[in-house]
Amino acid sequence: MTIAVLSVASEVFPLIKTGGLADVVGALPGALAAEDVAVRTLVPGYPSVLAALADVTPVHSFDELFGGPARLLAGTARGLDLVVVDAPHLFDRPGNPYVGPDGRDWPDNPLRFAALSRAAAEIGLGRTSLPRPDVVHAHDWQAGLAPAYLHYEGGPRPGTVITVHNLAFQGQFDATLLHNLGLPSHSFGMDGVEYYGAVGYLKAGLQLADRLTTVSPTYAQEIRGPEAGMGLDGLLRARANRLSGIINGIDTTVWDPAHDPLLPAPYSARQPKGRALSKAALQQRFGLTDDPGALVFGVVSRLSWQKGLDLLLEALPTLLATGAQLVLLGAGEAALERGYRDAAAAHPGRVGCIIGYDEALAHLIQAGAEALIVPSRFEPCGLTQLCALRYGAIPVVSSVGGLADTIIDANEMAIANGVGTGLRFQPTTTLALEGALQRAASLHADAAVWKRLRRNAMATDVSWTNPARHYAALYRELAGVAAA
Numbered sequence: 486m487t488i489a490v491l492s493v494a495s496e497v498f499p500l501i502k503t504g505g506l507a508d509v510v511g512a513l514p515g516a517l518a519a520e521d522v523a524v525r526t527l528v529p530g531y532p533s534v535l536a537a538l539a540d541v542t543p544v545h546s547f548d549e550l551f552g553g554p555a556r557l558l559a560g561t562a563r564g565l566d567l568v569v570v571d572a573p574h575l576f577d578r579p580g581n582p583y584v585g586p587d588g589r590d591w592p593d594n595p596l597r598f599a600a601l602s603r604a605a606a607e608i609g610l611g612r613t614s615l616p617r618p619d620v621v622h623a624h625d626w627q628a629g630l631a632p633a634y635l636h637y638e639g640g641p642r643p644g645t646v647i648t649v650h651n652l653a654f655q656g657q658f659d660a661t662l663l664h665n666l667g668l669p670s671h672s673f674g675m676d677g678v679e680y681y682g683a684v685g686y687l688k689a690g691l692q693l694a695d696r697l698t699t700v701s702p703t704y705a706q707e708i709r710g711p712e713a714g715m716g717l718d719g720l721l722r723a724r725a726n727r728l729s730g731i732i733n734g735i736d737t738t739v740w741d742p743a744h745d746p747l748l749p750a751p752y753s754a755r756q757p758k759g760r761a762l763s764k765a766a767l768q769q770r771f772g773l774t775d776d777p778g779a780l781v782f783g784v785v786s787r788l789s790w791q792k793g794l795d796l797l798l799e800a801l802p803t804l805l806a807t808g809a810q811l812v813l814l815g816a817g818e819a820a821l822e823r824g825y826r827d828a829a830a831a832h833p834g835r836v837g838c839i840i841g842y843d844e845a846l847a848h849l850i851q852a853g854a855e856a857l858i859v860p861s862r863f864e865p866c867g868l869t870q871l872c873a874l875r876y877g878a879i880p881v882v883s884s885v886g887g888l889a890d891t892i893i894d895a896n897e898m899a900i901a902n903g904v905g906t907g908l909r910f911q912p913t914t915t916l917a918l919e920g921a922l923q924r925a926a927s928l929h930a931d932a933a934v935w936k937r938l939r940r941n942a943m944a945t946d947v948s949w950t951n952p953a954r955h956y957a958a959l960y961r962e963l964a965g966v967a968a969a
């Protein structure tokens with residue numbers, strides 16, 4: 486029997502994306518179709534989403550949704566079944582989903598994302614002309630109130646699950662907001678939406694959803710402790726029997742070096758020759774010395790504290806001392822952007838940096854770099870190291886969260902057994918990172934070992950096939966349907 490799931494999120498690739506959340510929300514429906522799960526994705530009606538929407542059918546209207554009239558529009562876009570919250574007073578704005586042109590959060594973000602959750606609840610309760618879903622799947626704080634609205638209705642409702650993609654973003658707002666949200670006053674308590682005297686959207690979801698997931702088993706463990714728990718560890722410990730980790734996959738048709746139109750030549754584990762052309766193109770694009778034998782390290786990342794790229798700046802002298810080159814593509818904190826720009830200026834031909842967001846260039850880096858560095862302080866799952874495995878860029882990662890779950894360290898034992906896929910280091914410090922960079926350089930110096938590593942990396946299953954099975958099993962459990 487087909488399970489119907491309403492997936493609720495603030496971004497979805499390829500229509501609107503600021504990070505890995507969009508990739509996951511965009512890829513899951515396709516992967517779940519093979520598991521007999523039909524996913525409809527509910528997203529805000531940003532201009533880019535409405536512009537892409539085809540086969541539009543209005544399925545609900547609100548006379549008033551947090552400050553103005555609104556409609557829910559069902560439709561399709563880029564192969565996805567969508568429902569879009571068409572509320573111009575909340576979402577018809579340029580640029581980023583969360584911040585205005587001044588770089589600050591939109592002041593009405595609490596209402597904008599309450600509207601998303603309210604819409605999810607209306608669909609979940611069968612009050613629109615769409616069929617009622619079996620399960621409502623909320624992603625991150627922006628959808629955190631969906632389980633709360635459904636819970637406080639008190640009647641029959643779909644099963645609910647919330648997935649944490651990043652516990653650092655919690656959606657915490659002033660308690661006075663409660664009156665505007667349409668939640669009952671008794672919801673404001675420890676066992677409801679209250680979070681240290683404020684209203685917590687992620688907290689509400691974690692408290693009130695039937696099941697909680699995050700995007701790797703190790704992160705699911707880590708967030709039960711005070712260090713990674715970011716204030717929510719007590720709640721997560723209390724609900725530990727409801728919490729599990731399901732590792733992310735990547736879209737292996739978008740990320741396929743054998744059929745990637747963004748590369749100068751295709752290549753595969755069996756026929757790796759074309760990779761050299763990507764490497765040459767990469768060196769040229771970043772103004773590096775054209776050296777086919779160089780160990781080129783790559784980075785593709787948001788530039789934020791989480792990603793640990795300040796440590797890589799500190800480790801740069803060590804990296805350069807090994808004779809390696811570095812390319813970085815990223816955007817984010819001004820100090821880090823400046824730091825990498827300065828490093829590129831100080832080491833022409835050895836360090837290249839492009840500040841910005843560029844999907845096509847991300848593909849070239851994965852295909853042309855020998856190794857990809859991910860020195861995160863914490864990492865719920867991480868997608869770039871999965872792309873790196875698939876493209877044969879050996880991941881050099883800190884041993885946290887999903888990085889620890891997806892990379893097999895090429896220590897002596899692993900090399901002897903021929904099973905390593907990358908390099909892991911811990912703790913996440915400059916010193917440990919430097920050690921890993923030096924270790925990568927000595928492995929790279931042994932062509933046979935490096936080749937073996939690359940073969941292992943490229944043979945790793947990073948598709949959604951297995952994760953989709955886990956989500957399908959969870960949905961079936963929530964829908965009260967025995968797995969076939």
Ligand SMILES: Nc1ncnc2c1ncn2[C@@H]1O[C@H](COP(=O)(O)OP(=O)(O)O[C@H]2O[C@H](CO)[C@@H](O)[C@H](O)[C@H]2O)[C@@H](O)[C@H]1O
Pocket residue numbers: 503504505506508509650651700733785786787814815816841842843844847864865866867868869887
């Ligand atoms: N400058 C740039 N140009 C082009 N592409 C860029 C880019 N910067 C980043 N990207 C791309 O954006 C995505 C980032 O995904 P990640 O999972 O690595 O991190 P993020 O922290 O955003 O996601 C959060 O959610 C995801 C999804 O669950 C978790 O994997 C992760 O651990 C968690 O922090 C990747 O597809 C990457 O290629």
